[in-house]
Amino acid sequence: MAQKVLVHRLYVRIFHWLNAIAMFMMITSGWRIYNASPLFDFSFPDAITLGDWLGGALQWHFAAMWLFVINLGVYIVLGLATGHFRRKFLPLSPRALVHDVNDALHLKLAHDSHDYNAVQKLFYIGITLVMILTFISGLAVWKSVQFQLIGHLFGGYEGARLVHFAGMSLICAFVVVHLALVLLVPSTLLPMITGKGKAFPKDVEKNHVA
Amino acid sequence: MWRKIMLLKRKEPKLLLPRTTEVISLERRLFMGKALSLGALTMLTGCNVADDGQAQKILDVMSKWNDKAQAALFNPNRMALTYSEAEITEPFPFNAYYSEDQAPEVKEEGYKLELSGLIDKKDPWTLDKLRALPQESQITRHICVEGWSAIGKWGGVPLGNFLRMVGADLTAKYVGFKCADDYYQSIDMASALHPQTIIALTWRDQVLPRKYGFPMKVRIPTKLGYKNPKYITAMYVTNDYPGGYWEDQGYNWYGGS
Numbered sequence: 001m002a003q004k005v006l007v008h009r010l011y012v013r014i015f016h017w018l019n020a021i022a023m024f025m026m027i028t029s030g031w032r033i034y035n036a037s038p039l040f041d042f043s044f045p046d047a048i049t050l051g052d053w054l055g056g057a058l059q060w061h062f063a064a065m066w067l068f069v070i071n072l073g074v075y076i077v078l079g080l081a082t083g084h085f086r087r088k089f090l091p092l093s094p095r096a097l098v099h100d101v102n103d104a105l106h107l108k109l110a111h112d113s114h115d116y117n118a119v120q121k122l123f124y125i126g127i128t129l130v131m132i133l134t135f136i137s138g139l140a141v142w143k144s145v146q147f148q149l150i151g152h153l154f155g156g157y158e159g160a161r162l163v164h165f166a167g168m169s170l171i172c173a174f175v176v177v178h179l180a181l182v183l184l185v186p187s188t189l190l191p192m193i194t195g196k197g198k199a200f201p202k203d204v205e206k207n208h209v210a
Numbered sequence: 211m212w213r214k215i216m217l218l219k220r221k222e223p224k225l226l227l228p229r230t231t232e233v234i235s236l237e238r239r240l241f242m243g244k245a246l247s248l249g250a251l252t253m254l255t256g257c258n259v260a261d262d263g264q265a266q267k268i269l270d271v272m273s274k275w276n277d278k279a280q281a282a283l284f285n286p287n288r289m290a291l292t293y294s295e296a297e298i299t300e301p302f303p304f305n306a307y308y309s310e311d312q313a314p315e316v317k318e319e320g321y322k323l324e325l326s327g328l329i330d331k332k333d334p335w336t337l338d339k340l341r342a343l344p345q346e347s348q349i350t351r352h353i354c355v356e357g358w359s360a361i362g363k364w365g366g367v368p369l370g371n372f373l374r375m376v377g378a379d380l381t382a383k384y385v386g387f388k389c390a391d392d393y394y395q396s397i398d399m400a401s402a403l404h405p406q407t408i409i410a411l412t413w414r415d416q417v418l419p420r421k422y423g424f425p426m427k428v429r430i431p432t433k434l435g436y437k438n439p440k441y442i443t444a445m446y447v448t449n450d451y452p453g454g455y456w457e458d459q460g461y462n463w464y465g466g467s
Contacts, residue, residue, distance in 0.1 A: 036356035054356065055460035056269075062462065063272035144353060144467045145290045145432045146283050156291075157351060157359055 003199040007114045007191035012084070015075040016192055022071060023171065025050060025064035030168055032057030039165055062142075069135055076128070092121045111185050113202040127174045134167025277464040281398060284466060290406055290431035293349045298414070299360035302352075304421045305435065306391070314390035314441045316425050323426070327386070327446035330377025337425055340411060343367045343375075347415070348406055350431035352438070353467050355456075364410035364418075364429040370403040378447045386452040387428060390441035396452035397430065397437060398464070406431050409442075437465040 008016070029051045031044035036054045051057025079085040096118040104119050116124065140151040140160035154160040182189055191197035304310045322334035347365030373380065380403065386396040401407060410429040413422045423440025430438050436456050446452075457463045 033357065037354065037358040039357075053460075055456065058355070058462065059269040059273055059460060062276050063269055066272070066275075141357075142467075143280075143283060144351070146285060146288060146466070148288075148291060157353060161357060 004196040005114065005199040005203045006195055007197040008195050009082075009084070010195060011075070011078050013192055013195055015071055018067060018071045019075075022064050022068035023175070025060055026068055027168060027172065029057040029060035029064065033061060034165070039161065065138070072131055072135070076132075088116060089121045089125050092118055092125070097122060111187070113200050114191075114197060115202070123174065123177070127171065130167055130170045130174070134164060134171065137161075137163040137167060140164075273460075273462050276462055280462075280464040280466040281400070284400060284432070286400055286404055288432075290350050290467075293351070293361050295349065295363070297361050298349060298363055302360050302362045302413075302422070303358075305354065306393075306440075308391070310421055313420055315420060316390050316441060316443070318425060321425055321443075323442065324388075324444040325376060325446065326444065327448045328379035328382045329373075329447050332376075337411065340367055340409065340426075344371070345411075346408060347412070348408065348429070348431065350406065350429075352431075352435050354435040355461065355465070362422075363414045364408060364427070365412035365415060366408045366410040366426070366429070368405060369407045369409055369428060370405065372409055373402060373447070382447045383449045384447070384452055386446045386448060387439045387442050388444040388446075389439050390443050393439055393441070393455045394452070395428075395437060395439040395454045396463075397428075397433065399447075401430060401432060401466070404430070404432055432466060434465040434467055436461060 028049050032046070032049035032051045033054065035043045035046070035049065049057065051060045100118040103117075136150055137154055137160045139147045140154055141157065141164050144151055144157045144160070151157055151160050154163045187198065304313075306313065318337055322336055323340070324334050325332045344367070345365055346368055347363060349361060349363045351359050351361050353359045369385070373385070378385075380399060382399055384396045385399060385402040386394070388394050397407075407428065407430045410418060410423070410427045411425070412418055418424045418426065423442075426442045427440040428438060428442060436454070454461070454463065457465075
């Protein structure tokens, strides 16, 4: 029987799937809220929104908000405290990044280790920061008076709205790329459910074994 | 006529949005206050959720929880930002669930603000009597629940001063308002006593025009637009949850900003 290694710790897997659910609810209800007063010259099709009307979408948005932010908070605290972020996302050198971006652009998606390449590291650090930014700008939209100091960071209420929208857009872009890569390399899906994956020689060398 | 009003009430609150007041919204929600898009929820759960009562119950509980969270976040000493005359939004949007020509026309002659509930001095107030009280004005940002915002200038009597003057029970939970249209609204006492919460009698130093709520609106810059009722005819203080026009259809009651 092939040797298995621990690819994703339990708390990472719990975070990932709760976050997927929370993001789904936040984004689809957020689209419905956006439709009530669009920032730009387009609306989202109602069929792909959650909430059925503005009031319902707001209920979903501000209920899912708690799941999103508590889950993200626990993940960040554990990620920092356990050294998970340091191990998985660092080091990240510009040189390795250029090399791996070049590989990725030539669709050289080598998957011979469970360690992240530089592009993946950048993506996961980036998406975490974008989620934090989207949350903070959301606070400034939700409580523009109580959190007006945060609002100042974004140039006031209307600025915070734009940043909140931009954060949502980046998260959606991430999801598209993320899902496309899972389709290209389907063997990455199961480890996010069971935690375990095939042991590559590189992982065994590193004593990565569960 | 009555049927027409009832139908209007059931339209999407999109009509609140000034830019789309002329756009007739094609979408209709199945029932008032239902928060579920069955299509989206089917996507979410992978099953057909025809009976959505359970999810709606959870959403209602969360909305009540959010009322508490917002009350805890509310700082009575935190003032909303104020702006300069030059920053006032021109033209300031009319917004309601009906069009501007359907706005109530209240005549000053014979108008009196009725007081009831946990208030010692319940004598009704004429506009002249209210105008004789010390006035304050503010230039603040009105933020609609839909997301758009506009800066306006309102002047009038600080609601907290008024409540103290008429001997309202300041330990009561709610201050409620009845309006000349079928709108009604209520707020928490802490927000009612906030220094920037005013009984607005003027708009840009002129008598409040019909389109902005003559004879009076309550201007609360620490709350979203739907918590700022217009065309007010009666005010009361109570410990029994009074709800509100949109809240009874599913909007969050606290509605703070």
